[in-house]
Amino acid sequence: MRKVVVVLLLLAMVTVFGIKIRLVNTAGADFFYKEIVLEEFKKAHPEIEVIYGTSDDSTFYSKLRAEKEAGLFDKNEVDVELLIMGNGPIWGYLLQENLLLPIIPHYLSYMPNVRHLTDLAWQAAVIGEGFGVPTLVEAAGPILVYNSEFVKNPPKTVEELKDWISKHPNRFIYGSPRSGAGKLWLWGVPPLVGDVSEYSDLDNPKEFRKTWEFLQEIEPYVQSHPSATGDMIRMFAQGQIWIFPMYNIWFQLLRMNGDIPPDTSVGYFLEGTKPIISAHFAAIPKGNTPEEIKAALTFIDFMTSPEIQVRKLAYLAPPLNELVNIGKAPEELRKVYEKWALPELRQDYVFEHFKVILPPPPEVDLKLAETWGEIIGKGKW
Template identity: 25%
Template sequence: MKKICLFIMSVLCLVIFSSCSNEMSTISQSPDVLKNMDWSEIEQESKDTTVRIYMWGGDEGINRYIDEWVAPRMKEQYDLNLDRIAMDTPEQLKKLMNERKANQMKGNMDIIWINGENFKNAKENELLYGPFSNQLPNVQEFVDKEALDVTYDFGTKVDGFEAPWGKVQFVFQYDESKVENPPKTYKELLDWVKENPGKFTYPDANDFTGNAFLRQLFYESVGDVQKILDKGYDEQFASENSGMMWDYLNEIEPFLWREGQTYPNDLNELDRLYSEGEVWMTMGYNEARAEKFIDKGIFPKTTKSFVLESGSIGNTHFLAIPFNSPNKQGAMVAINYLLSPEAQLTKLDSAFWGDNIALDPGALSQEDQEKLREIDRGDSVLPADTLKKYIKPEIHAEYVTWLKENWVNEVVQTK
């Protein structure tokens, strides 16, 4: 009988200890407690745990970067296991939505790669943990926290619910054997188009790149991108501030390829025109995009890039932590490492990904700035400090549709 009593007491103690342990784990990961923890405590609590990062898995170079470069170093430096899991973002957000409705506070995602409309929906429906990003030492030290492309994600305020991981930027490409001095402003571009009839065009506004070209011109028409961000999506505001844009597009139209009677359907068609020498400029939403075409002999070796001084749109992508991540401490440690100069400079190397850094180049040490300069992204790619100087954030996604519809009314149908 005595042995049975001792056994029952042992089981009860185990249950109580387990319960307390679970409670302590839950408490330590609550926003208020984590917010007040020292970074060293967060690192300590993450040791010998697993972090599951859910991300798009369609690029071999990105996958190798995570699996073969990041994961081993995180294990070695932080005793943290990193598991990469390929995902379909809308499906995972739907899953998170169902878990939120069911008040399921322990999920299976620790980090989610996200931006744009997906972030907007996740933030509005309280699917994310945070704010957390300002607790990360590498955000404090290396990220320009005032930059609009960091504080806004497609017009939605980030408010610390995600941390920037990388970015691409809209640039123009040109053949320097035919264009000696590329334009620096929209006025200079207007003059160049008129002086070189038929040698410039842009894709239809239904195309992603053609629409991005219009969005940049919309910024110019409004005069200050901050005004657009402050307004959010506002059709009346857009109508009242887009006159300069429509006048500009109609003024250059007769001097475009085929006198503006038709436009390339998409960027692929514009790139073909450029590769065949019919036009002398192309464009795209990736500052390093020309390199692969040059290497394959599609673009001339004399291809270079430029941005206009009024700015070029940058698309920043981010990392966030789901509201019910079972390992929030580990997620924060992992994201902080992904924002280290070491990890960011390796990510920039085209041997893996070639994705631009999310860090402020000026905040890097002299040694890391030298490493940044030594990374050869190709002769057609603008320097990191130039890209940083002129980057502008994306605006509310609904402006994409507004521009598509109004471009037809204001430009195409006025022929």
């Protein structure tokens, strides 16, 4: 806490004019962060230069950990000033190893827009444990996506899905926990089969008997577990697989953009699904100067402003600033949303008709992924 107070005092004295910061996005959604947020930020804050880059969670984590071990944290010489990452096992490692700067509530005075986050965003903030500001949040699923050209009677329950998979070898696939959609599927199975009602710090994934029985029973009919969700999307688009688990909004974007057949691609919830909140967080690695921290906070605040959050409608995602009035949003944004956001998968519908729960806490999440690797993965990921 003493160090935070010192940094706060320094922030009040420093200027961000001419500051250059590097932003690394490991969460995806470049169409929003790069094409919308970054371009608009350049216009609003020409005094700050932002260099945009992408990585995967594991690579970024390894790099940041190496910088800490090399003593760069103490010298304020880390290479990245701002991170966008989804919650998941690697996020858990970053928190566990104390690699990120605590942001909430310490730096709220530099982020007035964050004070106007929606209730949904504040629910997600719990996952970030004060080290990340939610930038994109949804009741993600998992949903199942199928191609109606090949699947005439989609399974409605877990038992029906298990039966369908056994009768259609290699036509169902799910990713490893290293992939976004694979991680979401692994989160979704324990509440779906009844091992948990909601996740808590006391959960021991090794005791999720029904989860591991179900996944072991379908394993002989699953050819692989890709570590990139994009691989599954490509296989589905090419007709190699017919059903796979996916994020709600991401699926709808794939239809809208024509990445999968829009007329025959269908997304739905299995009976008994408890949709899980998934989030992207903006975070600041430790080891940055006060000037760089202040510039990063300026970017985060801009990203959560009503003017930027309303632009999410074009990407079928809910704005996270409570000051956004969707009814008064620009007509072109509302038209896109009304045309492509499927009524039965829109966030307001999901929250009204399903019990939405938080994902497993970071330590439980890590154990869940590790247990999957021991019991199911066995060299296939």
